[in-house]
Amino acid sequence: MTSPDAVRLLVVDDEAQILELLDLTLSIQGYEVCPAGSGPVALEVLAREQIDVIVMDVLMTPWDGFETVRRMAAQYGAALPPVVFLSGLARPAVMPDLGPDVVQEYLVKPFRPSQLVERIEEARRRKLSS
Incomplete structure:
Protein backbone atom coordinates (compact mmCIF):
# COMPACT_ATOMS: atom_id res chain seq x y z
CA MET A 1 0.00 0.00 0.00
CA THR A 2 1.33 3.43 -0.89
CA SER A 3 0.89 6.59 1.13
CA PRO A 4 -1.60 9.19 -0.15
CA ASP A 5 1.21 11.70 -0.65
CA ALA A 6 3.50 9.33 -2.57
CA VAL A 7 5.04 10.80 -5.71
CA ARG A 8 3.46 9.14 -8.74
CA LEU A 9 5.71 8.27 -11.64
CA LEU A 10 4.76 7.32 -15.17
CA VAL A 11 7.60 4.98 -16.19
CA VAL A 12 7.81 4.22 -19.91
CA ASP A 13 10.04 1.59 -21.53
CA ASP A 14 9.27 -0.83 -24.35
CA GLU A 15 11.52 -3.55 -22.90
CA ALA A 16 9.39 -5.51 -20.42
CA GLN A 17 12.32 -6.61 -18.23
CA ILE A 18 13.68 -3.06 -17.94
CA LEU A 19 10.19 -1.73 -17.18
CA LEU A 24 10.60 -2.53 -8.59
CA THR A 25 13.55 -0.19 -8.03
CA LEU A 26 11.43 2.95 -7.84
CA SER A 27 8.73 1.31 -5.72
CA ILE A 28 11.41 0.32 -3.20
CA GLN A 29 12.47 4.00 -3.15
CA GLY A 30 8.92 4.93 -2.09
CA TYR A 31 7.48 6.07 -5.40
CA GLU A 32 4.12 4.96 -6.76
CA VAL A 33 4.80 3.65 -10.28
CA CYS A 34 2.40 3.58 -13.22
CA PRO A 35 4.20 1.52 -15.90
CA ALA A 36 3.66 1.83 -19.65
CA GLY A 37 5.26 -0.33 -22.36
CA SER A 38 5.03 2.20 -25.22
CA GLY A 39 4.39 5.82 -26.08
CA PRO A 40 0.74 5.26 -27.02
CA VAL A 41 0.09 3.43 -23.72
CA ALA A 42 1.88 6.23 -21.85
CA LEU A 43 -0.54 8.78 -23.36
CA GLU A 44 -3.46 6.65 -22.15
CA VAL A 45 -2.03 6.40 -18.63
CA LEU A 46 -1.32 10.13 -18.49
CA ALA A 47 -4.93 10.85 -19.48
CA ARG A 48 -6.36 8.86 -16.57
CA GLU A 49 -3.77 9.15 -13.77
CA GLN A 50 -2.41 12.07 -11.75
CA ILE A 51 1.32 11.91 -12.55
CA ASP A 52 4.08 13.92 -10.85
CA VAL A 53 7.10 12.91 -13.00
CA ILE A 54 7.54 10.96 -16.23
CA VAL A 55 10.53 8.61 -16.56
CA MET A 56 10.91 7.96 -20.30
CA ASP A 57 13.22 5.68 -22.26
CA VAL A 58 14.50 7.36 -25.42
CA LEU A 59 14.88 4.39 -27.80
CA MET A 60 11.44 2.81 -28.16
CA THR A 61 8.93 1.81 -30.80
CA PRO A 62 6.55 2.77 -32.31
CA TRP A 63 7.45 6.28 -31.07
CA ASP A 64 10.75 7.14 -29.45
CA GLY A 65 10.73 8.94 -26.12
CA PHE A 66 11.19 12.37 -27.68
CA GLU A 67 8.23 11.89 -30.04
CA THR A 68 6.11 10.60 -27.17
CA VAL A 69 6.90 13.69 -25.09
CA ARG A 70 6.24 15.97 -28.10
CA ARG A 71 2.77 14.46 -28.35
CA MET A 72 2.23 14.81 -24.60
CA ALA A 73 3.39 18.44 -24.66
CA ALA A 74 1.04 19.23 -27.56
CA GLN A 75 -1.85 17.88 -25.49
CA TYR A 76 -0.93 19.11 -21.99
CA GLY A 77 1.29 22.17 -22.50
CA ALA A 78 2.44 23.68 -19.21
CA ALA A 79 0.48 21.04 -17.26
CA LEU A 80 2.84 18.31 -18.52
CA PRO A 81 4.77 16.76 -15.62
CA PRO A 82 8.57 17.00 -15.76
CA VAL A 83 10.37 14.30 -17.76
CA VAL A 84 13.50 12.30 -16.99
CA PHE A 85 14.83 10.71 -20.19
CA LEU A 86 16.79 7.46 -19.92
CA SER A 87 19.09 6.27 -22.69
CA GLY A 88 21.93 3.91 -23.37
CA LEU A 89 23.31 6.60 -25.69
CA ALA A 90 25.35 9.56 -24.53
CA ARG A 91 23.39 12.72 -23.91
CA PRO A 92 22.77 14.48 -27.22
CA ALA A 93 24.83 17.63 -27.75
CA VAL A 94 21.55 19.44 -28.39
CA MET A 95 18.37 18.23 -26.78
CA PRO A 96 15.34 18.26 -29.08
CA ASP A 97 13.12 21.31 -28.71
CA LEU A 98 10.12 19.93 -26.87
CA GLY A 99 8.66 23.33 -26.09
CA PRO A 100 9.27 25.93 -23.40
CA ASP A 101 7.03 24.21 -20.85
CA VAL A 102 8.79 20.84 -20.84
CA VAL A 103 11.10 20.42 -17.84
CA GLN A 104 13.54 17.67 -18.72
CA GLU A 105 16.48 15.78 -17.29
CA TYR A 106 18.65 13.16 -19.02
CA LEU A 107 20.34 10.10 -17.52
CA VAL A 108 22.63 7.69 -19.38
CA LYS A 109 22.33 3.94 -18.74
CA PRO A 110 23.65 2.16 -16.79
CA PHE A 111 23.00 4.21 -13.67
CA ARG A 112 22.63 3.68 -9.95
CA PRO A 113 19.16 3.94 -8.40
CA SER A 114 20.38 6.92 -6.37
CA GLN A 115 21.25 8.76 -9.61
CA LEU A 116 17.75 8.19 -10.97
CA VAL A 117 16.18 9.41 -7.72
CA GLU A 118 18.39 12.53 -7.88
CA ARG A 119 17.21 13.28 -11.44
CA ILE A 120 13.55 12.69 -10.53
CA GLU A 121 13.80 15.04 -7.55
CA GLU A 122 15.71 17.66 -9.57
CA ALA A 123 13.03 17.55 -12.26
CA ARG A 124 10.33 18.04 -9.60
CA ARG A 125 12.20 20.99 -8.08
CA ARG A 126 12.69 22.62 -11.49
CA LYS A 127 9.02 22.19 -12.38
CA LEU A 128 7.89 23.68 -9.07
CA SER A 129 10.15 26.68 -9.55
CA SER A 130 9.09 27.33 -13.16
Missing part, protein backbone atom coordinates in the same frame (compact mmCIF):
# COMPACT_ATOMS: atom_id res chain seq x y z
CA GLU A 20 9.76 -4.34 -14.45
CA LEU A 21 13.19 -3.55 -12.98
CA LEU A 22 12.47 0.21 -12.97
CA ASP A 23 9.05 -0.43 -11.38
Whole structure:
Protein backbone atom coordinates (compact mmCIF):
# COMPACT_ATOMS: atom_id res chain seq x y z
CA MET A 1 0.00 0.00 0.00
CA THR A 2 1.33 3.43 -0.89
CA SER A 3 0.89 6.59 1.13
CA PRO A 4 -1.60 9.19 -0.15
CA ASP A 5 1.21 11.70 -0.65
CA ALA A 6 3.50 9.33 -2.57
CA VAL A 7 5.04 10.80 -5.71
CA ARG A 8 3.46 9.14 -8.74
CA LEU A 9 5.71 8.27 -11.64
CA LEU A 10 4.76 7.32 -15.17
CA VAL A 11 7.60 4.98 -16.19
CA VAL A 12 7.81 4.22 -19.91
CA ASP A 13 10.04 1.59 -21.53
CA ASP A 14 9.27 -0.83 -24.35
CA GLU A 15 11.52 -3.55 -22.90
CA ALA A 16 9.39 -5.51 -20.42
CA GLN A 17 12.32 -6.61 -18.23
CA ILE A 18 13.68 -3.06 -17.94
CA LEU A 19 10.19 -1.73 -17.18
CA GLU A 20 9.76 -4.34 -14.45
CA LEU A 21 13.19 -3.55 -12.98
CA LEU A 22 12.47 0.21 -12.97
CA ASP A 23 9.05 -0.43 -11.38
CA LEU A 24 10.60 -2.53 -8.59
CA THR A 25 13.55 -0.19 -8.03
CA LEU A 26 11.43 2.95 -7.84
CA SER A 27 8.73 1.31 -5.72
CA ILE A 28 11.41 0.32 -3.20
CA GLN A 29 12.47 4.00 -3.15
CA GLY A 30 8.92 4.93 -2.09
CA TYR A 31 7.48 6.07 -5.40
CA GLU A 32 4.12 4.96 -6.76
CA VAL A 33 4.80 3.65 -10.28
CA CYS A 34 2.40 3.58 -13.22
CA PRO A 35 4.20 1.52 -15.90
CA ALA A 36 3.66 1.83 -19.65
CA GLY A 37 5.26 -0.33 -22.36
CA SER A 38 5.03 2.20 -25.22
CA GLY A 39 4.39 5.82 -26.08
CA PRO A 40 0.74 5.26 -27.02
CA VAL A 41 0.09 3.43 -23.72
CA ALA A 42 1.88 6.23 -21.85
CA LEU A 43 -0.54 8.78 -23.36
CA GLU A 44 -3.46 6.65 -22.15
CA VAL A 45 -2.03 6.40 -18.63
CA LEU A 46 -1.32 10.13 -18.49
CA ALA A 47 -4.93 10.85 -19.48
CA ARG A 48 -6.36 8.86 -16.57
CA GLU A 49 -3.77 9.15 -13.77
CA GLN A 50 -2.41 12.07 -11.75
CA ILE A 51 1.32 11.91 -12.55
CA ASP A 52 4.08 13.92 -10.85
CA VAL A 53 7.10 12.91 -13.00
CA ILE A 54 7.54 10.96 -16.23
CA VAL A 55 10.53 8.61 -16.56
CA MET A 56 10.91 7.96 -20.30
CA ASP A 57 13.22 5.68 -22.26
CA VAL A 58 14.50 7.36 -25.42
CA LEU A 59 14.88 4.39 -27.80
CA MET A 60 11.44 2.81 -28.16
CA THR A 61 8.93 1.81 -30.80
CA PRO A 62 6.55 2.77 -32.31
CA TRP A 63 7.45 6.28 -31.07
CA ASP A 64 10.75 7.14 -29.45
CA GLY A 65 10.73 8.94 -26.12
CA PHE A 66 11.19 12.37 -27.68
CA GLU A 67 8.23 11.89 -30.04
CA THR A 68 6.11 10.60 -27.17
CA VAL A 69 6.90 13.69 -25.09
CA ARG A 70 6.24 15.97 -28.10
CA ARG A 71 2.77 14.46 -28.35
CA MET A 72 2.23 14.81 -24.60
CA ALA A 73 3.39 18.44 -24.66
CA ALA A 74 1.04 19.23 -27.56
CA GLN A 75 -1.85 17.88 -25.49
CA TYR A 76 -0.93 19.11 -21.99
CA GLY A 77 1.29 22.17 -22.50
CA ALA A 78 2.44 23.68 -19.21
CA ALA A 79 0.48 21.04 -17.26
CA LEU A 80 2.84 18.31 -18.52
CA PRO A 81 4.77 16.76 -15.62
CA PRO A 82 8.57 17.00 -15.76
CA VAL A 83 10.37 14.30 -17.76
CA VAL A 84 13.50 12.30 -16.99
CA PHE A 85 14.83 10.71 -20.19
CA LEU A 86 16.79 7.46 -19.92
CA SER A 87 19.09 6.27 -22.69
CA GLY A 88 21.93 3.91 -23.37
CA LEU A 89 23.31 6.60 -25.69
CA ALA A 90 25.35 9.56 -24.53
CA ARG A 91 23.39 12.72 -23.91
CA PRO A 92 22.77 14.48 -27.22
CA ALA A 93 24.83 17.63 -27.75
CA VAL A 94 21.55 19.44 -28.39
CA MET A 95 18.37 18.23 -26.78
CA PRO A 96 15.34 18.26 -29.08
CA ASP A 97 13.12 21.31 -28.71
CA LEU A 98 10.12 19.93 -26.87
CA GLY A 99 8.66 23.33 -26.09
CA PRO A 100 9.27 25.93 -23.40
CA ASP A 101 7.03 24.21 -20.85
CA VAL A 102 8.79 20.84 -20.84
CA VAL A 103 11.10 20.42 -17.84
CA GLN A 104 13.54 17.67 -18.72
CA GLU A 105 16.48 15.78 -17.29
CA TYR A 106 18.65 13.16 -19.02
CA LEU A 107 20.34 10.10 -17.52
CA VAL A 108 22.63 7.69 -19.38
CA LYS A 109 22.33 3.94 -18.74
CA PRO A 110 23.65 2.16 -16.79
CA PHE A 111 23.00 4.21 -13.67
CA ARG A 112 22.63 3.68 -9.95
CA PRO A 113 19.16 3.94 -8.40
CA SER A 114 20.38 6.92 -6.37
CA GLN A 115 21.25 8.76 -9.61
CA LEU A 116 17.75 8.19 -10.97
CA VAL A 117 16.18 9.41 -7.72
CA GLU A 118 18.39 12.53 -7.88
CA ARG A 119 17.21 13.28 -11.44
CA ILE A 120 13.55 12.69 -10.53
CA GLU A 121 13.80 15.04 -7.55
CA GLU A 122 15.71 17.66 -9.57
CA ALA A 123 13.03 17.55 -12.26
CA ARG A 124 10.33 18.04 -9.60
CA ARG A 125 12.20 20.99 -8.08
CA ARG A 126 12.69 22.62 -11.49
CA LYS A 127 9.02 22.19 -12.38
CA LEU A 128 7.89 23.68 -9.07
CA SER A 129 10.15 26.68 -9.55
CA SER A 130 9.09 27.33 -13.16
